[in-house]
Amino acid sequence: MSDSTPFADSPVWGGIKDCIVKVVPSLREAEFTPDTRLDRLGLASIQVITITFEIEELFGVGIVDEGLDVFETCGELEVLVRRLAAAREVTA
Amino acid sequence: MTGGRYRRPDGSHRVVVTGVGAVTGFGVGLPAFWQGVTGARTAIQPTRRTFEGMEVIRPAATVAGYRPLDHFSEAQLLTCEPFVQYALLAANEAIASAGLTSADLTDAAIVLGCGGGGEISREETAIHLFANRRPRAHPTTVPRTNHQACCGMIAIEHGILGPSFVIATGCASGSHAISQAATMVRHGYAERALTGGTEANVIYAVMRAFDAARTIASDTCRPFSYGRSGLALGEGSGILVIETMESADRRGASVLAEIAGFGMSSDATDTVQPTIRGPVRAVMHALADAGLATDEIGYLNAHGTGTPLNDRVETQVAHAVFGPHAARLMMSSTKSQIGHTFGAAGALELIATILGMARGVVPPTVNHQGADPDCDIDCVPNEARAHRFDAAVSQSFAFGGVNAAIAVRAV
Numbered sequence: 267m268s269d270s271t272p273f274a275d276s277p278v279w280g281g282i283k284d285c286i287v288k289v290v291p292s293l294r295e296a297e298f299t300p301d302t303r304l305d306r307l308g309l310a311s312i313q314v315i316t317i318t319f320e321i322e323e324l325f326g327v328g329i330v331d332e333g334l335d336v337f338e339t340c341g342e343l344e345v346l347v348r349r350l351a352a353a354r355e356v357t358a
Numbered sequence: 359m360t361g362g363r364y365r366r367p368d369g370s371h372r373v374v375v376t377g378v379g380a381v382t383g384f385g386v387g388l389p390a391f392w393q394g395v396t397g398a399r400t401a402i403q404p405t406r407r408t409f410e411g412m413e414v415i416r417p418a419a420t421v422a423g424y425r426p427l428d429h430f431s432e433a434q435l436l437t438c439e440p441f442v443q444y445a446l447l448a449a450n451e452a453i454a455s456a457g458l459t460s461a462d463l464t465d466a467a468i469v470l471g472c473g474g475g476g477e478i479s480r481e482e483t484a485i486h487l488f489a490n491r492r493p494r495a496h497p498t499t500v501p502r503t504n505h506q507a508c509c510g511m512i513a514i515e516h517g518i519l520g521p522s523f524v525i526a527t528g529c530a531s532g533s534h535a536i537s538q539a540a541t542m543v544r545h546g547y548a549e550r551a552l553t554g555g556t557e558a559n560v561i562y563a564v565m566r567a568f569d570a571a572r573t574i575a576s577d578t579c580r581p582f583s584y585g586r587s588g589l590a591l592g593e594g595s596g597i598l599v600i601e602t603m604e605s606a607d608r609r610g611a612s613v614l615a616e617i618a619g620f621g622m623s624s625d626a627t628d629t630v631q632p633t634i635r636g637p638v639r640a641v642m643h644a645l646a647d648a649g650l651a652t653d654e655i656g657y658l659n660a661h662g663t664g665t666p667l668n669d670r671v672e673t674q675v676a677h678a679v680f681g682p683h684a685a686r687l688m689m690s691s692t693k694s695q696i697g698h699t700f701g702a703a704g705a706l707e708l709i710a711t712i713l714g715m716a717r718g719v720v721p722p723t724v725n726h727q728g729a730d731p732d733c734d735i736d737c738v739p740n741e742a743r744a745h746r747f748d749a750a751v752s753q754s755f756a757f758g759g760v761n762a763a764i765a766v767r768a769v
Contacts, residue, residue, distance in 0.1 A: 289432075289436065290432055291432060292432060309433075310433045310436075312433070312436055312437055312497070312498060312501070313432075313433055313436060315497045316436060316496070316497050316498060318497075319494065319496060319497050322494065323492065323494075
């Protein structure tokens with residue numbers, strides 16, 4: 267995906283949202299934008315950690331290795347996952 | 359002061375049951391449990407579990423119609439396995455039926471029995487790490503598998519700050535937990551306690567494990583019956599509110615029964631083969647602790663697994679303890695109705711005993727298809743019996759040769 271792809275159409279974001287909904291099904295109909303702050307979703311810390319785990323499993327990346335404080339918004343998380351996934355492909 | 363309404367002869371507190379709650383194969387709640395028991399129904403049915411093309415079908419009693427989101431939030435469910443959920447549901451019911459609120463329980467103790475803890479998550483983690491060869495375990499693995507999560511959840515829900523812990527002695531866990539909680543209330547460590555047991559491990563690996571031990575029935579659980587072939591797995595939770603008689607009177611609570619005595623013992627013989635001497639010792643201690651003579655016991659809720667060996671040995675135990683009175687004793691197995699709920703068994707079976715005593719109904723042994731000469735006791739076959747009794751015993755025996763018996767008395 268190029269940087270010009272709309273956020274909502276990003277396959278990476280689609281995968282991330284699937285992970286969020288897997289852990290918190292009630293967020294299935296929630297509206298997300300690149301500026302949506304993850305700490306405003308009313309999630310318990312264990313839910314955040316579990317969502318992170320699901321994203322790591324889906325994309326084969328290590329978000330926790332980067333530290334959980336490197337992203338605050340959905341857009342930043344999408345960029346981070348995209349970067350880590352690309353780096354993994356280069357390494358592979 | 360010794361003796362009398364509030365104190366035992368040794369000066370310790372008399373301990374009574376003022377509330378009960380249950381989750382069983384008959385569904386969530388005490389009414390479903392009691393209707394199933396007195397209706398002489400069984401919740402056991404062929405139950406299928408699978409893993410990647412492999413399948414196992416065995417008799418089991420899982421909680422009918424259970425939908426977690428009807429009772430818990432998504433955040434709660436993330437860290438709470440069914441054994442925790444059932445414990446909290448049963449605790450909530452017990453607290454309400456005792457006429458208590460959370461504010462009354464700040465200093466209460468929580469002592470629960472649980473045999474396996476979060477076996478579901480252990481199985482999933484094993485598949486994830488070893489079968490799927492993934493490098494990370496699920497982040498909720500530790501909180502979900504911990505036995506003590508069942509105590510913690512109840513404490514969190516009700517703001518209970520007293521001592522809380524789990525006793526894990528397999529099939530005897532619930533009876534041991536109630537005995538321990540009663541000890542604490544007797545001697546003033548807590549005025550009230552939530553106690554009982556919980557279990558929910560009807561999963562592929564557990565079915566295979568009990569299969570390998572040759573303990574699961576070929577069709578269903580038929581305790582003391584001709585043609586019995588083993589146990590049926592079960593899941594659920596039974597929770598009791600116990601408190602000092604003085605506390606119950608002070609707040610005008612209805613008393614269901616007195617926890618009159620209890621006894622515990624070890625076989626010290628074999629890990630899996632039951633003995634007579636261990637259980638006899640436990641029951642005799644319970645009767646002595648209660649100050650009850652053998653002929654005062656009207657009903658005995660048996661361990662009654664339905665395995666050929668257990669039921670034969672348990673019959674011999676009854677004869678050894680009760681002598682000629684064994685011929686008059688009614689002795690049934692609730693496991694024929696709700697399966698073997700392991701850590702919850704002692705608690706659910708004590709609840710059936712207490713309700714039967716309070717309501718003049720003897721719980722039956724269902725699925726009985728004819729007398730076995732090795733089990734020459736009155737197992738109340740196939741129908742509940744209208745009959746009043748004022749004292750009873752509930753007993754549990756576990757692998758490892760550990761035993762616990764509880765004697766209850768009408769008040």
